[in-house]
Structure formats: C-alpha cells, structure tokens
Amino acid sequence: MSYMRSSKYLFLIVILLAGLLVAFIPLPVPQNEPAHRIFYVDSRAFAFTPAEIKVNQGDRVTIKLTSSDVVHGLYLDGYNLEISADPGQTNELSFTADQAGSFRFRCSVTCGDLHPFMIGKLKVGPNQLLWRGAGLAILAALAGVWKFRQ
C-alpha cells in the first residue's frame, strides 16, 4: 500500500518536473544576422496578401500596407502596432521583430461583414510555444493514462 502511494507521488513529481522542463527550458535559437525585411501587404475584403509573413527574430520589419477596395487597417497582436491604408495609398509600419512566435494581424478598420475574421499571421523565428505545447500535451496524455492506482 505504502509502495503504491510512494510510487504515485514519485510519478507525480516526475511529471511535474518534466512539465516544468518542457515549459521553461531554454531552447536553442537559430542565430541569424538581423536583416531589414520589407513586405508589401495588400488588403482587400477580407484578406491580406500575403496572409503569412515569416521573419527571423531580430529582423527589422517594414510592412507597406495598401488597400485594393475600402479602408483597411492592420493591427499586430503581441506587438500592439497598428496602421491603416486608404484605397490607392500606401502606409508603412516599421518595427524590430524582437519577440519570437506566431502573431496574428487583423484588420482594425470595420470593412464589411467578415471584418472580424480578416486575419493574417506574422511568424517570427521558431514557434517555441507550439512545440512546448505539444510536449506538454504528450506529458498530459501520459499522466492521464498512467496507472498509478489499482
């Protein structure tokens, strides 16, 4: 009985430690020379083109936003930056991509029915949160099915 209980606690401790490790252990980050990346993003109801932008962490990013139909905006989650573009005009947003991960950008000016779903993605370096999430999921599944009790 005491053996069962101690093995249960041992298992819980191992799972917790593994979880902490997966969640917080520093992962190797590819070292790339920072570059200045310029993207021409066209907006129309209800799409950004390109819809996905990939840069390396540390890059200087310039987004030149144009609109093909009505006024559109671009709000970048995480960085909390925003610009808008009138039809036929180009507006520019520059920033250093210092936060790694996947960030949605969304239209910030009401432009029609699907306005809330007008979304694109900025991917900065490797998406560590996704990999850590997958690792935690595997641990959660193991913890759930592990039989530590008769």
Place this chain on the structure above:
Amino acid sequence: MTRITLNSLPGFNFWVKSRWPQLIIRAALLGGFLIAILAGFFGTQVGNGNISIVAVWIAWWAALILVAVPIFGRGWCSVCPIPMPGEWLQNKAVLGPPDSGSSSKSGRRFPKKIHNIWLQNGAFSALALFSVVILTRPIVTGWILLALILVAVGVSLVYERRAFCRYLCPVGGFIGLYSQLAPLELRVADSSICASHKEKSCYRGNDQGFGCPWDVYPGGLTANTNCGLCMECLRTCEYDNILINLRSSGDNFSQVRGQGLDTSFKAFIMLGSAMIYSAVMLGPWSELKDAAYQIGSLPWWGYAIALLALTWVALPGLFYLTTRAAHKLTPSLRNPKQTFNIYSGVLVPLSLTAWIAFSLSFIFANGSYLWPVLSDPFGWGWNLFGTAGIDWTPYLTQFVKLLQVVVLTAGLFWAARKTRQAAAVMKAPRQALPVTIFTTFVTFILLWLFIG
C-alpha cells in the same frame, strides 16, 4: 466522492424556491433577447456595430462557454428566455402554477421515436453551415433568434413540457453534453423516499409547482444531461428531498456505462465544428472564409460538404477505427459499437476545452466591440452610457495563447484519465493506448490551429 450540499447554506432554499429571482432574470434576458431581434431587423447592418451580433455571438457565447457551461452545466437553461413565452401559454400562467399545478403536462407527448438528440445534432450542424453569415449579419441573427422563439412557442403549444429544450434546441444539445462535466448537480438526498412516494409530485406537479418541465423523474437522476436546473422539483418535493450539490467536475461522467450514439455524435460534431470554426475564423486562409460566406456558391458547397464530412463521417470513422484497434489489442466483453460509444465519451472534455480555447481567442480579440454597442445598440448614433466612442482594442492577445495551451493540455489530461478509467473498468487497460493516441493527435491539430 465528497459532495457539498448547497441547500444547507442560509437562505439558499428560499432563493431557489422563490419564483421571483428566476422570473426577474429571465424577464430581463427576454427583454435583451427582444432588443437583439429588433436590432437585427432595424439596426445598422454593420455586424460589430449592432448589439444583436456583439451581445449574442461575442458576449453571450463567451459567457456560456467560458463560465456558464463549465461551472453551472445547464445553468443557462434555467434562465434561458427562449422557452418563456411558450411556457406561459402552455401553463396559462406567468409566475406560479395554477391550483391544479400540473398544467405543464398539457399537450401531447413528444414522439417517442425521437426521444434523443439527433434533431439537436442536425439543427446544430445546419446552423454551423451558415455560421459565418449568422455571426456577421445582424438581420440573419434577428431571423434566427425570432425563429427560435417562434418554434419554441409552437412546440410548447403542441407538445407537453419543454420538448423544444429537450429535443430540438441546437444549443441545449451541447449544453446537456457538457453539463456532465459541471461541478454542480441536482440529485435526490434519499432515493427510498422517492420510491415510496406515490404522488411523484416532482414529476406530476402540485400546487407548489409544475411537474418536471424537462420530462425527467428527479428520483432517478444519475446524470446532469437532461436536468434543466429549473428548480421546479425543489418547489414540488414535499419532503425537501432534492439537493443542489457541489462535486468534483465530471464526477458522474461515467462513460463506462456508455452513452447513446446520438450523444456520441454530438461530441464529434462539437469537436469537428471547433476545428472548422478555428480554421475559418482565426486562420489566415481567406479562401476558406469566402467559401463559408458565399452561401450557395460552389466553394460554399465544398465548405458545407467538408464540414459535414469531418463532423459526421471522418472524425467518427477515424475514432471507430481507433476503437476497433483498441478492441483488437485487448478484446473485452463489449461489442465494437458499445466500445465506440463508451470511448467517445472521452471526447466530451476534449471538445469542451477546444471550444473554450476558441472562445478565448474570440472574446479577447473582439470583446471591446461590446462597449460602443452598449451605448448605441442599433448603431443609430446614440450614446446612452458615454461608451459609444470607445475604440476597438484587442486584449491580452499573446497571453490568450498561453491560456489556450493550458486549457487544451488540461482537456487532453482529462480525456486520457477518463480513457484509462474506462479501459480499467472494462478490464482491458491496453485499450487506452490507441484512444489516447487519437486524442493526443487531435490536441496537436488544435494547438496548431490556435497557436501555430
């Protein structure tokens, strides 16, 4: 498992037995519901500037999925305004029961052949096909809300009790599914009292209240699924034998007993819909959004077929193959259909957390639309509370991703634990392996959709 009975709290019985608090809340919600219908028809047709869209699909939906369902189970059903007018007409009373007390039995019984949730599954899927339009066009939302209330009235006039809620409401189906996980339950204190009580006033009604509007005999309640927490049985029980308990979440969620195929499919429909909605509404794929929006076009037909195929064929089919593999790995006494039904119960926590993760994205990104429409519900330029000028601002968008990881991981843990319990009771512990691989794979897809 330990339960805490809330009835012993001072004043608890008074508040739940009194009809006034429930009536006041429901009447206020009915007022809001009618405003949403009017705004849908007569307000601005800019979705995020109209209270019908913002209050219903952003605020109410988030409150339902993030708070009401996980904590209170069918708590929303106890205050839902949709069946109110129908109930009034059916009961011929607004507040208390008539002297006979049993008028909610008037009307025919709902056809026994459809005493299941297949119609609710169909209704939810039908709405899902048009969801992008419903969620963005106020007039469509207005029609949907009006139709819900008219159908509820019509059903109440023909059939007894709350047949609409129990068998037709597209929302009630999944609330019932997820209420199994809630930490709140209504149960009897002593079932022997019920067994010896000939009048069965909880089911038939008396001068204190109506017979169970949900067509449930409270004395036999072992699961939350069909109990609408309307509190009528607390009012009618002559022995104060009905309790509201707090328990550990999902304590009665015993998939080992197995659930019906209709309930199993509800889990697949909910899981598949959460995936599709996430791809359409949170993803960067504009072709998908256009396809979901352009109803009747060729791309829309593709979208509709894909949605139905995923929720009704692909997910159940893959899961069936998984449970077949589990059965081959360690044969048990259950036949393949029983094995499928038993293990499909593990998708209930997984799909609930998928919906929570989806709703987190939605409410934090779009919640700030609520402030302007509170002051200007119709988009007519009003400024009732001085909040009409508040700009749209997404809240804590990156923090939401961390929350989503936690929520999805917790859902997988819960599902895996239930899988192990089911496999252990069936004396086939190795069956847990393929099922857990399936749920883990689904979680990977969800993680990719939300934070990829």
